[in-house]
Amino acid sequence: MTTLRQRLTRALDARARGNTALGPYHVTVDRDLRVPMDDGVELLGDLYRPLGADPALPTVVIRGPYGRRGIIGGAARALAYEGFPVFFQSSRGTWGSGGRFTPQIDEQRDGIATHRWVRRQPWFTGRLATFGESYMGYTQWAVAGKMCREDPDIAPEALILQITMPDFGEITWDNGAFALRNALGWSNLMDRMGRGPRGLITIPFADRQLHKAFDVLPLSAGDTAAVGHPIHWYQDWVRHERLTDEYWTRQSHTESVSDVTAPVLMVTGWYDIFTPWQLRTYRRLVEAGNPPRLTIGPWGHLSRGKAGPAHRDSVAFLKEVFAGTPSGRAAPVRAYQTGARQWHDLEVWPPAGSAARDWLLHTGGGLATAAGPAGVTRYTYDPADPTPAVGGPSLTPQTLPMDNAAHERRPDVAVFRSEPFGAPLDIAGEPLAAIRIRSSAPSFDVFVRLTDVHPDGRSVTVCDGIRRIGSIGSAATDPPPDDDGFRVVEVALWPAFHRFAAGHRIGVQVSSGAHPRYARNPGTGEPADTAATIRAARQEISHEGPHASHIILPVWTP
Structure with missing residues (x-):
């Protein structure tokens, strides 16, 4: 017999997943189980046990720093309703767990110790999967490759990785x-x-x-x-600032991605903060011969619309891997095409049929596949009045595409637009901008945004990217200036799967900041942690010569 509180909790869990129908099992919870780490510190975890469930289903391990109850505990409860025992543990130094919390640093050793402990418990079902999003996905990457390589008998037997990546340094210092x-x-x-x-x-x-x-x-x-x-x-x-510093390399698990041999499900969204890196880790697994299941939706990091599809995909994946129940999935990749507002079932990402096509930035604001008149486009970036961020992936709920029309009237934003299309144009992949630029400042940023310009004048974000030049962190990879002081700065934009409808135009913005999404560049090239002096930068974008500024779009022919 369930209590009123349990029924209310289940109803709230279902509502948080878009009123998804949850599994039939009643769930009991054993709170604050103590797990000893190798150094004697004890971490706390809660065990969610479904009553009467199939004992052949795996025990699911979740590890993270955000607590274990309330909304955060909903992910564990939702899986337990479906018949999966779930052990949900708090990271070192958080929510009652012993030790000091230092993000990323202790997750590998603590995760491995936890896996060994779980497998020794009387309630362990004999099979083990891991689950979680964001930081709780990072904790999976921290152990998976190392254990698959060095201790495969007790390594996780399936991973569900949602909106996450294996190296948080790369997102903290995004291209410098x-x-x-x-x-x-x-x-x-x-x-x-x-x-x-x-x-x-x-x-x-x-x-x-x-x-x-x-x-x-x-x-x-x-x-x-x-x-x-x-x-x-x-x-x-x-x-x-340098991602090559030992501080960052010891917490990066990118190199061990290809060692993961267990089945993997990935879920992400086009507007998530981790999307480029998650799709690159997807590609690593494909190239290693372990192609994951992949779902990419029209979601940001905190989009409520993600919870229902992610839950359904996760349950179907686990039951297929461990119980042999067909998931009903039509293809390994399921991706939502923005602009067209439709889902596609694909064999791989990016899909077959994508081909690179150059679009040149013209003097006067044009954009075309043919060369335009020679010349330069000039603007001034002033860190005292930094170019603001308009939307973009973030840890706030406001990450869906925004209209840039007012932003593009700023004098520190250079704008280029194609002619309207007579027929739809589809892109699928990772756009790359190559901006030939010269600056009066020792250090500067190049921020490039691709937009969909509607017939009514709205300029709606598709994707964007940034690259810093002249800083301590970028010095090793800065392109050298030519004899005229211009550098060809390549900026990888966020991956995109988008249709520019007939009558729409491609828009490209070039600026030197998106504050506070990215910290403003003071312009001096001094160490970022101590730089307090600011310097305005006069920027010149070149439209001439064999390296004239352009953007390369992955045009897709279905």
Whole structure:
């Protein structure tokens, strides 16, 4: 007999998944089980047990730093309703677990110790899968490749990786630019969590103090401005600009992705903060001979629309892998095409039929496949009035495409547009911009955004990307200037699967910032953690010669 509270919890869990019908099992919870780590620290976890479930189904392990109950615990409960025992553990130094929380650093050793412990428990079903999104996906990457390679008998036998990646350094310093809104916003959230429920009274990403802190220089003062004291990992992040520093390499698990031999399901969205890297890890697994199931929807990191499809895909995947129940999936990849607003079943991503096509940026704002008149486009970037971010992937709910029409009237944004199309144009893959640019400042950013320009004048985001030049972190990969001081800066844009409808136009923006999504470039080339002096930059985009500025679009013919 279920209690009123249990029925209410189930109803809320179903509602959080778009009113998805959840499984039939009643669930009991064993709270605060203690798991000893190799250094003697004990981590706490909760065991969700479905009553009367098929014992052949796997035990699912979830590990993360965001707590285990309430909304966060909903993922564990939802799987348990379907018949899967779930062990949900809090990372070191969070929510009652012992030790000190240092993001990423301890997840591999703690995860491996937890896997060994779970397999020794009397409630273990004999098979083990891992599950989770965002940081709870990173904890899966931390152990999977190493265990598959070195200890395959106790390695996870399936992984469900949602909106995540195996190397958080790459997103923190995105092509040399510091992802300020996410890094400081997340640090603010975790600091508040560490202070208990009282610290979460205000919504951390809507905190006025946080928004003021985004404008503070140097970057190393941002955490104190936001929460009143330094946050030790945030200080580490701003101090280590080079992704080759041992600080970052010891927490990167990208190289072990190809060692994962267990079946994998990936779920992501076109507007998620991890999408480029998640699709690159997908590609690594494909090339290693272990192609994952992949779902890509019209979602951001916190989109509510993702929860229902992700839950259904996860349950079907686990039952197919462990019970032999056909999932009913038509193809390994299921991807939503924006613009066309339709789903496609594909054998692989990017799909067959994609071919690169150059579109040249013309003097005067044109965009075409043929060369235009020679010349340059000029604008000035002033870090005292930094070019603002308009939408874009973030850890806030507001990540869906936005209209850029007003933004494109700013004098520090160069805009280029094609003629209207007589027939639809589809792209599928990762666009690449090659901007031939010269700057008066020692260090500058190149931010490129692709838009869909509607007949009514709206210029709606499709995808974008950034690259920093002249910084400590970018020095090893900066393209050299030519005799005229121009550099050809290649900027990889977010992956996209989009249709430009008939009558629409392609739009391309080039600017030098998107603050506070990315920290403004002070322009001096000084270390990011201490740079407080700012310098305006006069930028010139070249439209002439064999390396004239252009964008390469992956045009898809279905």
